[in-house]
Amino acid sequence: MRIAIEIQTLTEVRSWIERVCSIVARHCNSSAIDPHNLNMLRAHFACGSDVLVDSETIYNRTSGDFFLRYGLANLMKNYYALSELQGLGILSRISRIIDVGSGPGTFALAYVLWAKTHATTLSCPMSIVMTDSAREPLALFDKIWSELPEVERNLVKITKVHQTCTSDLPSTAEADLIVFSNSISEILRSSHCRYDDLCQNLAGSHATILVIDHYYRDTERLLNEFARRMVEHRKLVSLYHWNRWNNVFDEVNLLPIAHRVRFSETHSQRIDSNVKFLKAIFRPSDGKGHASPPPRTTHSVQMYKRAWEQHDLNILRELFTEDATYQEKPHSAPLQGIEKICEYWKQNALRQRFVRFMPKFVDFHNDSMIVLWEASFFRVDLNRWMYLDGSFNATFRQGRICAFSEKFNKLTSAFPLNDRNH
Numbered sequence: 001m002r003i004a005i006e007i008q009t010l011t012e013v014r015s016w017i018e019r020v021c022s023i024v025a026r027h028c029n030s031s032a033i034d035p036h037n038l039n040m041l042r043a044h045f046a047c048g049s050d051v052l053v054d055s056e057t058i059y060n061r062t063s064g065d066f067f068l069r070y071g072l073a074n075l076m077k078n079y080y081a082l083s084e085l086q087g088l089g090i091l092s093r094i095s096r097i098i099d100v101g102s103g104p105g106t107f108a109l110a111y112v113l114w115a116k117t118h119a120t121t122l123s124c125p126m127s128i129v130m131t132d133s134a135r136e137p138l139a140l141f142d143k144i145w146s147e148l149p150e151v152e153r154n155l156v157k158i159t160k161v162h163q164t165c166t167s168d169l170p171s172t173a174e175a176d177l178i179v180f181s182n183s184i185s186e187i188l189r190s191s192h193c194r195y196d197d198l199c200q201n202l203a204g205s206h207a208t209i210l211v212i213d214h215y216y217r218d219t220e221r222l223l224n225e226f227a228r229r230m231v232e233h234r235k236l237v238s239l240y241h242w243n244r245w246n247n248v249f250d251e252v253n254l255l256p257i258a259h260r261v262r263f264s265e266t267h268s269q270r271i272d273s274n275v276k277f278l279k280a281i282f283r284p285s286d287g288k289g290h291a292s293p294p295p296r297t298t299h300s301v302q303m304y305k306r307a308w309e310q311h312d313l314n315i316l317r318e319l320f321t322e323d324a325t326y327q328e329k330p331h332s333a334p335l336q337g338i339e340k341i342c343e344y345w346k347q348n349a350l351r352q353r354f355v356r357f358m359p360k361f362v363d364f365h366n367d368s369m370i371v372l373w374e375a376s377f378f379r380v381d382l383n384r385w386m387y388l389d390g391s392f393n394a395t396f397r398q399g400r401i402c403a404f405s406e407k408f409n410k411l412t413s414a415f416p417l418n419d420r421n422h
Ligand SMILES: C[S@@+](CC[C@H](N)C(=O)[O-])C[C@H]1O[C@@H](n2cnc3c(N)ncnc32)[C@H](O)[C@@H]1O
Pocket: 055, 056, 059, 074, 100, 101, 102, 103, 104, 105, 106, 107, 131, 132, 133, 134, 137, 163, 164, 165, 166, 180, 181, 182, 183, 186, 187, 190, 192
């Protein structure tokens, strides 16, 4: 039986987005997502509709449906990107952001959620300039924003600019971060885009550039070319070791997620999504836009990775407190104390070969850290390869883990599986 790998972060993101979706559903005055609008959007994503209907018209007509259908997944992607920027030590240095093709403010909303839960680590308030060529998504954002509690609105200063991105970006020179969340392919393929000038402007800015997008066959050439131009002038940085598409974009594959959109007292709709996307972070290579030292969480995950992959008990002793508890499976009794933990790991060292541990997503709240991960190794006693996906929760005391619990799903194979992220 597969264990549902739930994480606290996801539960919070979901309940928050359900709240926001109910605001959107109310404002759209609709009883469900319009299938015709959804088809129009899908055709547009895959470039099928460009000749018939332009991007602006489509998003003006479908902004509510877009949010209700894709809001949770896109918010989760942006939240993930924020966790990565934090882990790289970049986020704490940022105070001015431009979100290009912002739609109904997905990035800004993800930031509010992030800031709510990580208040101590951020330089608040953040300034976010949202720009979009369509008016309706920006207007929808206003409606959502006006219903958020004041404490949440105070976390970010929002400026909205109704503007088609051709090559210039509003006050590019002053931004610390430029975000293209699910918008760069659309912008590049638009007839308005002055491709060379846009690349030059981006390359010349001192901002870090975050790109989140999908692979679409019809925009592959443009995305490839854009990636090539960016790495000519900028440094590609990444915290997690995902497989790469075209040597630049990480192929991020988080959890499948579901949420319910309530349209009325009696009617609700379940939305299922895979949080699977391409992501790249380009830092200026001129020394500007320095990162702070990576936070403690990043360091601990790297230590855990080394401890497991090298079966190094010394690292384990550094990582855990003397009296740490360690629960390997949800219903098993926790091991008590570092000696018991080391004994258990020693057994593993005898049985496991070629261990690869890959953190997929790290988040932290106060003194606890949540890690989504994948791992693989060869079990010598069983003569089989093991593939695990799971999550762990670690609570820290004075920089060391004092309580650890994990859960995972397992797949075994007589042969190594090559198509996984290891
Ligand atoms: C797929 S939506 C993404 C919205 C949001 N960033 C998200 O991740 O949910 C793409 C957005 O890009 C905007 N867009 C497309 N081409 C644009 C252009 N040339 N300039 C500005 N915005 C553009 C669209 O209006 C739309 O709101």
